[in-house]
Amino acid sequence: MANPAVLPTEKLKQVASANEPLTFRQPPHNLEAEQALLGAILVNNEALDRVSGFLSPDHFFDPLHARIYETLGTLIHAGKTATPITVKTFFENVEPIDANMTVPQYLGRLAANATTIINAAEYGRTIYDLATRRALIIIGEDMVNTAYDSAVDHQPRAQIEEAEGRLYSLAEQNKYGKGFETFKQALTTAIEMANSAFQRAGHLSGASTGLADLDNKLGGLQRSDLIILAGRPSMGKTALATNIAYNVAKAYRGERQADGAMNTVDGGIVGFFSLEMSSEQLATRILAEQAEVSSEKIRRGMIDEAEFRKLSEVAAEMSRIPLFIDQTGGITIAQLSARARKLKRQHGLDLLVVDYLQLLAGSKARSDNRVQEITEITTGLKALAKELAVPIIALSQLSRQVEQREDKRPQLSDLRESGSIEQDADVVMFVFREEYYVERTKPAEGTPEFADWMAKMSQVSGKAEVIIGKQRHGPVGTVELSFEGQFTRFGNLARDYMLPDR
DSSP: OOOTTOOOHHHHHHHHHHHHOOOOOOOOOOOOHHHHHHHHHHHGGGGGGTTTOOOOOOOOHHHHHHHHHHHHHHHTTTTTTOHHHHHHHSSSSSSSTTTBBBHHHHHHHHHHHOSTTTTTTHHHHHHHHHHHHHHHHHHHHHHHHHHHHHOOSSHHHHHHHHHHHHHHHHHHHTTSOOOOOHHHHHHHHHHHHHHHHHSSTTOOOSSSSSHHHHHHHHBBBBBBOOEEEEETTTTOOHHHHHHHHHHHHHHHHEOEEEEESEEEESOOOOOEEESSSSSHHHHHHHHHHHHHHHHHHHTTTOHHHHHHHHHHHHHHHHSOOOOEEEEOSOOOOHHHHHHHHHHHHHTTOOOEEEEEEEBBSSSSSSSSSSSHHHHHHHHHHHHHHHTTTOEEEEEEEEEEGGGSSOOOOGGGGGGSSTTTHHHHEEEEEEOHHHHHHHHOOOTTTSHHHHHHHHHHHHHTTTEEEEEEEEEEESSSSSEEEEEEEGEEEEEOOOOGGGGGOO
16 A cells, blocks of 8 residues: 555655656856867967957866866967977876876867867857856855855845845956057057047046036046045035036937947936935935025925926926936945946946945944944945946045134045045045135124125135145146035136126
8 A cells, every 4th residue: 555645746756766867957068169269279379369368267167178278378378389299298197088098189189170260269259158157057056055044144135235246247357357458459549538538528538527627627537536525514515516417417428339238428327326315305406406496495395486387397307317316325335336336237327426435334344443444435436436437426524623724725634534535536626615614704794804704705705616635647726616505506617807898
């Protein structure tokens, strides 16, 4: 009598396991392509030049093939000729492949069976693609195993960020960091950059900030640069950052390339991490700036029908610009990096703004050593700028020692909490408005001091300074801008010689 405890499906499994050999899935690979490529290189060493730019020994599935490829590369790059005869000395003491074939004999067979180097690049690409699939399998298996075996206090979010970072690195590993290039290639890139600058509005090598005098000093916002924008509270750091972000996004113009990807011709796609303000508050600021309606009136609902109509028209126009806002507060540098990579992958990215630096957290649990944490954050931001090949504008607070000086213009030594901010940054800019300080020294009306105060206020009213304290690739100095406080808007300052004759 059959055991009733065993289900029919279990009985079928038992029979299958008894009668059929176990089969296992093998990782994707193509030994024939590996053999064909190695044979082509042995016959004509120039075949290595067609694949060495993207193919490494780690991409080979067979360990022996990986070792042969590495040996061939070492010999050829040393200026020697690699043939079965010259290579066999490196493999004479290696264990035979089987009872009938040694490795030197295998090298001779690879060369004998080689046909042509015409398809060498295709063989190399096949090997590379299959290696990428195997890497995906490893990442997937690690995700499953970690999810099963992780400790109770290990946050799932941390695993998601780690997996996303590994996937992005895998996707981007052949897009940058290509090693040495010829001077001819570098010259071609330089000419292309000059041509792009010529075609771009303002003839800038980087993205225009929309502020002409600032662009003249910086040459635009350069790719891979970490730009620190610092200032004391109420100086207008966020206002200037939103002005620049909106100007870049508004000027965006792209063209579709032959491979279907979009190439930015002017302006750019902007990502804005607003760690302090909500996305609604940020949008209100930009709306007030563009519609020339006081943000206070918008918040309080103190607008008339004409102003509301103007707000609606401006909002409709603004909704079409490629400006993306993340309002999550207290995120880590790892989370910010993962979200920036995702934005670039899904929508593209040409400028990243972080408001502001001190509200970011390090990847580790918060410790008492805030200086080390800021160092980790600035180093991570600089690495992210290079990885994504976009400029990153990071806002930063200044220490209170500015307030103790008679001249309250900021200096590099005023950067708060860490010297790494100055060290890692390519550009350090300070926002300074003397009007803010003069306004708070108002004397009593009717006194002699009041007349002097009025004269001083007329000189500084509506003006702001952007002090460039550091710039790796250009001059330092001060740029004067106009500032309209009611609209939180910076603009180009009209010079006396620009004013119309009376």
